[in-house]
Amino acid sequence: MNSALTVINEQVKYFYLVRRLSLYEMKSSNTNNYLGMLWELLNPAIQISIYWFVFGFGIRNRVGEGGIDFFPWMLSGIVVWFMINQGLLQASKSVYTKIKMLSKMNFPMSVIPNYVIFSKLYPHLMLLALVIIILSLLGFPVNIYYLQLPLYIIGVLLLLYAISLITSTLSTIVRDVQMLLQSVLRMLLYLSPILWDVSRIDQEWLRVIMKINPFYYIVEGYRTSLLGQGWYFIDEWQYTLYFVGVVVGLFIIGSALHVKFRRHFIDFL
Template identity: 65%
Template sequence: MKSALTILKEQFSYFYLVRRLSVYELRSLTSGNYLGMAWEIINPAIQIMIYWFVFGFGIRQREPVGDIPYLAWMFAGILAWFFINQAVMKSAKSIHTKIKMLAKMNFPMSVIPSYVIFAQLYPHLVLLAIGVIILQFMGFPISIYYLQLPIYMIGLLAFLFSLSLIMSTLTTIIRDVQMALQSVMRMLLYLSPILWPPTSLPESVQPFMMLNPFYYIIEGYRYSLLGEGWYFLENPIYTAYFVGITALTLMVGSYLHLKFRSHFIDYL
């Protein structure tokens, strides 16, 4: 618990630096491209069309999910996944790829995965805004349920940061972790309720699928964007589970980070 409080104090104390470095990170990633930030929209758009064609026309043959057309259902969930995937992968390798460049700067290393995640948040907000506009034309107007969307975004940021403390530490110590993580994230794309509804599985299996914290976030996004209800109120036990797993991940990640960060430079 003490480690978690130390890490949280560092984030609040250096939040101004997190914002500045995240903007610099985003600019550096897009500065060499003619289209710049536009690629943050083009790439997801291409992937959405591919998934819609394969799963909407091919495997599922355009079957709706309940009363919701498949494209709208898939689209609302995958908006969260693009942010999750990029944030996890880039924050996991953030320390061992940037520590040499930032070693002489006077700030705690826990800031590194934090600002990398924030750099991915900006394109996510742009993509989300475009997604909201598209959903209006698909028959899903802005509703009062949008008020709960910030809850899932804050929860997602908290979990991503907590997870990044673990993964960035392990990746710095053991390079193979990054390769294993790539495989896990590909697997989670199909094990999370993004491309197919979990209700198609036997009821005995569905609770095990819900152990995935990203399941909670993705469903929360859907309930918000598609106006299905107040997900966090309708599923209080699952909400408590997500808060608990986030807190546990933060405590474990904080302990590992503080334990090894004075030796990070030795692993480079």
């Protein structure tokens, strides 16, 4: 528990640095591209088009309890996946890829995965704004349930950071962890309710197992907000408590690992 409090204090104390470094990270990653930041929208657009073509024509045209067309249903859920995927992959290798460059700067190493995740927040907000416009044109206007979106945005940031404390530590010690994470994320894309409707599963026990995945909660939270389907965090209050418990548990484990091994990170480079 002391490790968790240490990491929390470090994030609060150096939050100004997290903001500055995250902006720098976002700009530097697009410096050599002619289209610059536009690629932060083009890449997701291309992937969404592919998924819509493959899955939109490969399954029934309407999904969910309200018989919603597949495209807006998929769009409202997949919008957060790009931040999850890129945030975890980049944050998990952030320590061993950036520690040499940042070793002379005076700030704790726990800040490194945090600012990398924050650098993915800005493109996510731009993509979210674009998705909101598209959904409005498709008949899903801005509604009162948008007020709960900040809760899910904060939730996914906390979840990503908690996981990245674990994965960035393990990846620094054993590089194979990064390759394993890439495979796990490919699998999670299909185990989360992004490209297909989990409610179609007849077996109740299998649906419960699917919900063990905390990203399920985030995706469904985004979807109910953007499509105006209800107050998800209230309607599914038991699942909300489970999600909070998972985040807290992962954060405690990640903080303990990070604080224990960070003095030795340089030895593994």
